[in-house]
Every structure is written in structure tokens, then in C-alpha cells.
Amino acid sequence: MTRALLIVDVQNDFTEGGALGVDGGGAVAEGVTAFVRRTSGAYSVVVASRDWHDDGNSNGGHFADGEPDFMDTWPRHCVAGTPGADYHPALDASLVDVHVRKGQGVPAYSLFEGTTDDGASATAALVDRGVTEVDVVGIATDHCVRATALDAIEHGLHVRILTDLVAGVAPEPSAAALAEIAHHGGLLETSSVVAGPSAD
Template identity: 30%
Template sequence: MAGFRPALIVVDLQEDFCPPNGSLAVANGRDITPSINSLLASPFVIKIATKDWHPRDHISFAANHEGKAPFTDFVTIVNPYNESESYESRLWPVHCVQGTPGAELIPELHAGQLDTVLEKGTDARVEMYSPFYDPFTSPRVCDSGLAQTLRDKQVTDVYVVGLAADFCVKNAAIDAAKEGFKTFLVEECTRAVDASTWPECKKEIEASGAKVVSMDDPEVRRLMTAQ
């Protein structure tokens, strides 16, 4: 195992993303928790959970745009520091508002085994699916410092799990690979908002250099045997 220094990123395993009462519940979202807890028991260099932690006036909430509906409507998000840079982003129900029960990690998660919890999406002006940074580049609006944290820990491999597969988990894996880490998304440990899009999402993830793996694959089994 020389030179193998893995990190675990548990993405947004929060009440608002889970049945039965989440405002943006992902079907069967809670079902992934036992597998994630088994990973948390493995000897990672660092174990990080992320949380959407939105202000109530967040730009991604359909309720903040007159006449717009969640899931079906989009909004153009403009870089507040560079008006020439913009992107289209889907609108959502109000979710994971700072300090509300819906923003809390679900109690089934063995949070006592986490080293840190990173809050993202805190700037009302931008959508931030990735726990690393927002999609803007010229200049970037929000950088969580996650990449530097992993480098400071001399991490070599990043394992990504959590919710939702087709949005925040996908972007976490893509950006981890972009930052130069060997990256693995563990398929049993995630669920998609729209399961029909998952095959295409997997192609996009693999094209980034990250790899979609299962709990039975050697990339995951090596964690279990490293204890």
C-alpha cells in the first residue's frame, strides 16, 4: 500500500435530499447509507462530508424567480465579476437552507467518523454543484479550498459517494480528476435525481478521467483490506 493515500468525500447526504420528507428527495437516497458507513470504517487519510448550505435567497431556488417552476425551468447565472461569462442552470425547490433541519446530515450517517464537514453553495449569486468550486473561471467566484486540503494531506486517491449522482456527485468526481487525483465514484453509494440520465452521466465521468466502480471492485476492496 506504499504511496496509497486515499480520501473519502461524502457529498450532501442531507435530509432535504432524502425521503420521506426532503424537499428535493432523491428516490431511495437513504438506502446508500449502510454502504457509505462501511467505507467510513476504512482507513482513509481524511474523510470529508459536504453540505449544501444555501442562503434563503439562493439563485437556484425557483421560488426566487417569478413565474419559474422547479425541475423544468432554468436560469442564466452570470459571473458577478465578469459579465461575459455565464451558464444555464436548472432551478430547484427551496432546499438545504442554512440552519434548517433539511440542511442537516441524516442521522443514520456515522458522522462521528468524519474529519470535517465542508459547506458549499453559500454564495446566493452562483450555483455550486461541485464541492471544489463554482463553474466560473474568469475569475472564479467560490473556491472551497478542498483541492488544497487534499494536497496538504498528500492524498493520492479520492473516493466520491453521496447525493445526487447526476449533479453534485458527478461534479465532485470530475473536479477531483481535474485536480490530478485518481478518482473513483462508488456506484452503490449514490443515487440520481433522474435515473434515466445515469448511463450518460457515467460516460461523462469516465471521460473526465474518473472511474465508476462498485463495492466489489479491487479499487474498493483494497480499502477494506488496508485496516
């Protein structure tokens, strides 16, 4: 089995003080960096996604024209090239092998909707490396982490969510998202168990 780590949207605008900041986002950034360093060599590839939205348009209705409903429409966030779209400084981007940008003019939640720096799909980046299993971490549990995990399962990958390395917008929908992922076959695990002696 070949395993990848998928780091979802650990960006300034999704962490404390950002346009759509969630509580615990900064701790996720720190925790993911520590985890990747601790598990060096355990993953065939580390992939990180970022929202990377266009400036000057609604990105297919993703940016609200007026009051956002926080389901389909949102305040402006993660505009390409702005500090809000940058990785959180506590996430060591040098540990990332493949960078994925998603959005770019259209609504996008799942890492699998993005493209790599060389224009390939995220799916192709994993297939090319023979990945069959993925661990998913990042922000936000109830939105982009959920979408990424469910897409991974749909693509036939074995999925684990590292529950101490995700942060959600709100407790109830985050718990519901984790339950939904588990219902579809995803495993819920902690990073301490994965990084232990039995980690592959």
C-alpha cells in the same frame, strides 16, 4: 498513494421525504456509514460536503423565482441551519474528518466549490494531506456527484466512483453522468470490491 473518501451531500433534503429527495438516498446514507466503518484506516481523510444555502435570498438565482427548471433553478432546499440541511441521520457524522459547506449565497454543485469549517478551500484540505486519489460517494449522481468527480479529475486526482453508494435523480442522466466520468478517466467500482482484501 494517499486516498480520501469524498461523501457528497448526504442530507435530509436530498433523501426520501426531503425537498429534493431521491429514491435510494437513505440507503446510500446507511451504506456509506457501513462502508466507512468497514474500511477504517483505508483513507487518510474522510471529507463530507453539504449544500448550505442562504435564507432570504435566491442564492444567486439557484432558488427559483416561480417554477424551477430543475437544471439551473430549484425549489428551496438545504437552507443553512434547517433540518433539511442536516446530514441524514443514518450517516454517522462522527466518521467525517472534514466538513465542507457549499453554496452560501451562490449556486454550487461540486464539493470543490465549498469551504471547510475553518474557511479553507476543499482543495487545500486535500492538498495539505497529500491526497492523490479519491473515492466519491453520495447524492445526486447526475448533479453534485458528477460535478465533484469531474472537478477532482480536473485537479489531477485519480477518481473512483463507488457505484452502489450513489443515488441519482433519474436513471438516464445518472447513467450518462457515470459514462462521462469514465470517459474522463474515472473508474467505476463497487464498494464490496474496494473494501475487500485488495483495498488500499
